[in-house]
Amino acid sequence: MATLSEAYTETPLHLQHIIPIDFDSVKEVPESHSWPRSGDESPRRILSLDGDHFSLPAIDLDSPDAIKMVGHACKVMGIFQVTNHGIPSSLLREVESQAWQFFSLPAIAKVRAVRSPGGATGYGVARMTPFFNKFMWHEGFTMMGSPLEHAREVWPHGYGKFW
Incomplete structure (x- = not known):
């Protein structure tokens, strides 16, 4: 493989x-990025909006069902949040800071x-x-x-x- x-x-x-x-630099949607409307005129919601918060699946990696839950979340929602991953929050904050620094360029x-x-x-x-x-x-x-x-x-x- x-x-x-x-x-x-x-x-x-x-x-x-x-x-x-x-x-x-773009002032209007270029043809290369203009996606056709689907047959469904109402927009599909991937995430449900609950007040001011998005509701998305949280998957605890310590759970014995974590693998099944990841598969299900990918198939149904396409997005999920991971908990108990073991990555220090200080490292996550630094990564986010570097990402903001890069994408702001x-x-x-x-x-x-x-x-x-x-x-x-x-x-x-x-x-x-x-x-x-x-x-x-x-x-x-x-x-x-x-x-x-x-x-x-x-x-x-x-x-x-x-x-």
Whole structure:
């Protein structure tokens, strides 16, 4: 069985399928991102809104049913929250802070860390983009292991905290 990195290398994307739309420069919805309406005129709700809070499944990884619960949440909701994962909250706050710092950068700075056409990591759109006839309103940063190489490209003088 091939690794994820090998699979990505074997099915490279073209650069136009990697670089996300520059959200700051668009004035109207481009045709490339305009999805047709489905037959159902009412929007589908993935999450139910309860007052000011979204209601989504919380999965306790200590539960003996965790695997079944993850499968069910993926099939039914497409999203879930994980509890008892063992990751310190201080680390989660630092990751969130770094994500805000990165995604707040102008597009010209973010593309310094763009994922290569055969690559698995870096800045870009979701790898599933080519399977749809329209682009998603999305930008992301895929990491496997250390983001140091990409951080060095984006912050040449301030990447030390990624060691």
